[in-house]
Every structure is written in structure tokens, then in C-alpha cells.
Amino acid sequence: MSNRGGSRLPGVGDEREERIVLHVDMDCFYASCERLREPALHGEPVVVGMGYEEGEEHGAVATASYEAREHGVESAQAIGKALERLPQKPEDDSTDAGSDDGDEGGNDADESEETEAAGYYRPVDIEFYKSVSTDVRAILHDCADTVREVSIDEAYLDVTDRTAWNVAEGFARHVKNRIEREVGVTASVGVAPNMSAAKIASDHDKPDGLVVVEPGTTREFLAPLDVAEIHGIGPVTARTLREMGIETAGDLADADLRVLADRFGERGRELYHRARGDDDRRVTPTGRPKSLSRESAFTDPTTDSEEKRTRVNTLAEAVAERARDRNAMYRTIGVKVVTPPFDVHTRARSISGPVDDPELVEEVALDLLAEFDDDTVRKVGVRVSNLQFTESDQTSLDGFDAPKPTENRPRPSQSRDESMPSNSSESNLDSDSTAGAESTDEADERNGEEEPSRDGQVSLTDF
């Protein structure tokens, strides 16, 4: 996404004033959430593992608290590895002041000398984190007219109309303080004239940080940073850039645009501009999802086609249900098959009109899977895309509400009129005003031709 549909050419229209963009990034969010309901974890190393269950060793680190990181625990690390570096703290139920989180205990009592550091391991409880996130979002929407939620723990705010540069730091501090006071978790905030720089700024002083990059200073702020810190430069691009002798954002800013465009196409141009502190994307409200998927890995890679089929069937059901929950119909059904070492294959089939048809999802998914009958498979997924939403939708981003009844946290309580009815007419103003094209407010959905497309990568939240 960048400058096609919504954004304008630089210099066109009223746009020349500097925007004031905040990037708000929760600090090790999952771990902070665990501390919220289990205050004894404050100051302790906390590891939240996905696919992890108590007493087990499989799964991967979703988030590690800073205390845990000091022992070498990192995001996306295998739990087994994390346990090597930071053993699990034996937990006895007795000392546990009744934190309502009734675990099951039992697994302690193991041998081991309790001398060295040990940490608390918890499985991901995404519903609980969502409920915390909802509270944070309410504050953000209260502080800005335009909020783009990027994920459960991250958002951009355009606050140009709410503050001014000479007091922007105070404004940002106010946002931070409200989050901490009203929800009880900390955030790092970056303030800059554009999204790209704000993102990097929020990361710059990470736990509990506040970094302001004033207009006119973005380029010098970025110059010394490693290219990999630029959003959109991952391991592959970073390596290529290094081979070209480009190591810092400053190097990239000084590079030859034509060379970059040659090597990386349109992306090269974009990254070049980002490195120079130029980014004309406007903050636009979070839109509807373009695809929905479920995937799951086998404990051990399998060749058993019945096992694959069974798994795909389950996933197909789950995806169809997810789509129905979100009032989404789909025109494309696809599967993803991952074979060792980590080769990702996708197959997809489009049908003539959008449907809501769970049986069809299963049927098509199984049919597409058949091609891989003889392969060893480590992971399968099912996805629907080419979505079309029925009017009633809304429900913002995470369809599943049902925040658990853990309501003793202070709750800002005005999220209602903010996020619910807004979308249908207002959001279009923002994203579409220049493209004089369609306007029936559902119609602009499809011009972006989403695509099944593939992902592949991995890495986890936290940052």
C-alpha cells in the first residue's frame, strides 16, 4: 500500500502542512497483560508462549518480558530453547495469593537446584489480551480523530488537529500516561511528521519510551540507524543492501535511486524515500480484512494423507465460521501447504460469486490439498479471500468480542460510538477523496483486488 488509491501527490491540495503522527506501541504487550491479572509477575521474567501448554516444551515465544530477554529469551524462539536459557520457575500453588487464574499446578516439585534465574511461563490467552487492547484503543480513539490499528498492540494516530508541534511532546505524554493509568500497561510512543519515522521513533527508546522527531529533522534522526530498522526492510533486503555497501539509513538516503529501483523495483524507491524521512502516506482508519485464514502445524511432519485431510477439514470449518462471524462472504478459497524445510505452497480457486458456504470451503480445500497427497507436510492452512461484507458487519477488527468477564480493570467505556458506526460513510472520505472513482460506500471495497497471496514469514508480536 502506498500511493495509489488514497494518498495524494506531494504538493497537491491542502496537504503541504506537516502532519503530526503518533505511533503507539505497547511494551511486551502479552507479558504486560499477564502481569495485569497476576501482579506478582511484576519485575519477574515472564515468557508467553504460543502453542505452549504448561509443563510442555513445544511452542514458540510470543513475547518475553525485558527481564526474560536479559537471559537470552527472544521472540519466535522455540520454547525448548527458551527453557534452556531461562528455566521455568517452580510454582507452588500455596504461595499463590488467589490470583483468579486457577492453574492446575502439579508440575513443580521437579528436582533442580533453584539457585539461578528462572522465569514464569504462560500460554497465550488471546481473548484476554484483546480485552485489554480494547481498553487501550478506546483511549487512542479518544485522543485522535484518525486511528489506524495495525495489530493488537500497535496503532498510528494522526493528531494534527489535536495538537501542535511545540506541544506535541506533552500531548504524547498525555496519551502514554492515560494508557498506563487507566489500563495499567505501558506503551512506547514515537512522534514524527509521518508514519514511517513515527514507527521508528517509537522503537527507539523502547520500554516506556517517548521520542519526538520534529519536522525537518527526520533525515538526520534516521541517518545513523541500521537499514534493517526501516519498516519494510527484512532480513532478505537487508542482506542485499549490505552487499551493495548500504548499511545505514543514511547510506540508503545517499544511494543512487536508479540503482535501487533497478534492484528492487517500486519497493526500492519507497525505501529510499523512507530513509530520507519522506513518506506521504496518510494515516487511514483500519479497514476491513482482505482475507481470513487458519493454519496449524503438525507435531511432526506427516505423509499420512488422512491426517492431512482431517486437519484441513477442521481448519476449513474454522475459517468458514470465522468468516460468518464477521459477516464476510468470499469468492476465493485456498490452501497453504508447508513442506520441509520450510517451503510454502499455495493453491487457490475462485468461484463466480461470493458465498457463505462452509461445505464448499471444505470441499474445495480438500480438492486443492489432493495435489500434495504424496508430500511430507509440516503445516497446512485454509484461507478465504476476495471478501465481501454484508452490511451489518462493523465489529471493527476483531469480530470476536466477548471480552471475558474480567472487568475489574478501569474501563474507559466510551468506545461505543467511536468505533461502531463510523465506518460506512466517514472512512471513505479519508481514503478516497482524490480518486474520483466510485463511491457507493461498499463499492470501493473491491478495487483493491486483494489476493490470496502468500505470506510465509514468521515472527511474533512484541517489539
Place this chain on the structure above:
DNA sequence: TCTGGGGTCCTAGGACCC
């Protein structure tokens, strides 16, 4: 890094149309 789950965007080739 041996690897979990959920997404987004971009590119390239082929089919098909005028």
C-alpha cells in the same frame, strides 16, 4: 532462528478480451 499463527502488499506469467 529449525519455525508458531494471522495478516498485507507486490510481482510475474498466463488466459482472455478488445
Place this chain on the structure above:
DNA sequence: TCTGGGGTCCTAGGACCC
């Protein structure tokens, strides 16, 4: 038919993000 140019849609894969 072999001859361009232009456009759209679909599929598959790659890279990236949290």
C-alpha cells in the same frame, strides 16, 4: 493469423509485519 498495444482477472510465490 503472428502481429502490436492495452487492459483485466486469476494464480503462485516472495518478502515483510506483528
